[in-house]
């Protein structure tokens with residue numbers, strides 16, 4: 001077994017055998033309100049098709065498919081709302097309860113979803129799974145593992161063991177120096193879903209809201225920084241749980257879609273052409 005396999009093995013894996021019966025709501029929050037500034041702001045990445053299906057649909061379907069997920073909240077911005085709503089209607093996603101507006105940053109979009117859930121009177125012990133819409137290939141084992149982890153922990157994140165040595169750095173004016181080098185088996189790449197009991201994530205966000213310098217890129221960081229006594233469990237992720245960040249990620253995404261759904265050469269060629277055009281347009285700007 002490689003070092004990486006060992007590290008991923010020590011992360012929590014899906015319960016073996018029958019999953020426990022669900023006694024609380026399990027709500028997936030699909031964050032699709034980003035502006036894709038590193039992709040192409042004129043071509044919202046959450047709507048781009050991979051393997052012939054819009055990225056946001058892959059993500060919603062992952063939670064539709066998991067019988068233990070009871071409800072889905074989709075968070076959008078004004079640029080994508082109409083299209084996302086029409087996709088939800090066309091596909092007949094039965095667990096999507098509401099499509100809400102997000103905010104300027106990812107954390108503002110999560111905060112909007114938490115407010116909506118509070119207004120809906122969701123219980124404190126509900127399990128909330130917060131997922132990047134642009135991670136279309138999340139495995140059912142990661143979703144199940146997240147739901148199971150909340151039986152032992154108040155918070156959990158899907159993560160994948162780093163194969164690179166990670167350097168923690170320090171700013172020295174206009175350059176950086178290495179501050180420390182953590183042992184590689186203790187370093188993981190954060191993925192989503194990141195999952196929490198409702199009262200825990202709500203409390204963390206309440207505390208964070210009082211901090212004007214609050215700009216974390218994920219929800220785990222909000223708990224780690226503002227509720228430092230709450231351990232966040234690591235749930236096994238995968239290389240395929242890719243976040244589509246730039247147009248260069250599209251060919252990899254097509255390859256993963258191909259493995260999952262079977263090969264569609266027409267669609268793959270169209271997507272490659274699309275990625276090249278988007279890249280060329282980006283360079284011209």
Ligand SMILES: Nc1ccn([C@@H]2O[C@H](COP(=O)(O)OP(=O)(O)OP(=O)(O)O)[C@@H](O)[C@H]2O)c(=O)n1
Pocket residue numbers: 031032033034035036037038039046075102103104105106107108109131132133134135243244245
């Ligand atoms: N205000 C925001 C910002 C991000 N997101 C979502 O959070 C995830 C984070 O992925 P990221 O690659 O950062 O997406 P963008 O913010 O769209 O990309 P960029 O940072 O390049 O603008 C995405 O699903 C995105 O839609 C969101 O819901 N609301």
Ligand SMILES: C[C@](O)(CO)[C@H](O)COP(=O)(O)O
Pocket residue numbers: 106132189190191192217218219243245
């Ligand atoms: C939540 C996240 O996907 C974990 O990998 C990530 O932090 C969010 O996006 P960003 O690329 O850091 O903005």
